[in-house]
Amino acid sequence: MPKNFSNRLASQDAGLIATLNPTSVTTAEISADTDAGGASVSRNLVHIPVELIDPNPLAPREVYTPEMISARAKDLRDQGQHDPIHVIRNPEYPGRYIICDGWTRVQACTTHKVLPALLAQVHELSLQESAWFGYEQNEGRAQHTDFDRAMFYEKMIAQGETAAELARRAKLPRAMMTFYRAYKKLPDEILDLVRERPLKFSARVAYALHQLHEAAGIRRTLTVATKFAEEDQTVRWLSNQVQAAIHPKQHKVVPTTKHIKYSNGYYKQREDAFELSIEVEADKREAFAQALEALLETVAVKAAPTDQKTAIAAHESPTSASTAADIKVS
DNA sequence: AGATTATTCCACTGTTGCAC
């Protein structure tokens, strides 16, 4: 909008609104602007009582904090209305309007009773196109956050637009839609944090938290997200947390090696293999064998019958006169 | 095959530390 037009509206407003009947729509003067090609463009400007303006179900912005609304109320009180808000006619309720752009000002007026009516430009657009209009207006404003964008994209997808089409229209690389769509996959507990600090939780952050949620669950994600916000950690820090959850460090397995020598034998352990060779005196042999066999029952897997026979036969062989117990468990 | 998702790379910006 040309600057001189804004200034003209601001100076007109105070007088016009002072005389307004707040319960009826007043047609303002049809202003004429000059477009880029030099053609005259008429604008359908009306004063609309704020209570006749409904929210847009496809609104491009999600977060309206009380601070934002009271700041806008103060601006309106101090400076009046610089620019008209933008509306379409409510197709379901004749005489009512749906906001395209300017919902913060409408809320400032309804909540803080600043102005009874706002100057509005009425557009002939579909609901979906009116939402895109608001989106494009918001893109030029600092308060428009990734979370707002993401929720808007979700609404458009619900209306049947594809992610590819959204990316094209929003002038974003198609792959960026992955980051934006991550918000929708986040659990409510995380989204509450996002709503509190929407600027801190960019689309990249949302995507990282989604990955963390998938890998480590809600508790860990909530802990990390809270720390990220409260300690003002960097996105890189967050990425590191996510990577650590997805690819936990493989602790190097130190081979367990044990080798104990006795005067009557030895005991060796190397990782999962146990080896024992020990001579047992005749009077202790039976008790030792029973205790050892009981212990073996807890880990040993029975071999096939043929193997068992072979093993027993070998042990009972007259050539095996040793009194030593030779055991290998692996 | 085309769409979607995931990962990596690169350029830009802001911050910090150092020499002068």
Add this chain to the structure above:
DNA sequence: GTGCAACAGTGGAATAATCT
């Protein structure tokens, strides 16, 4: 205090991988 280089952080583009 100023100028500069090095570095970190970030957003976005490009590319690879996966899914439908």
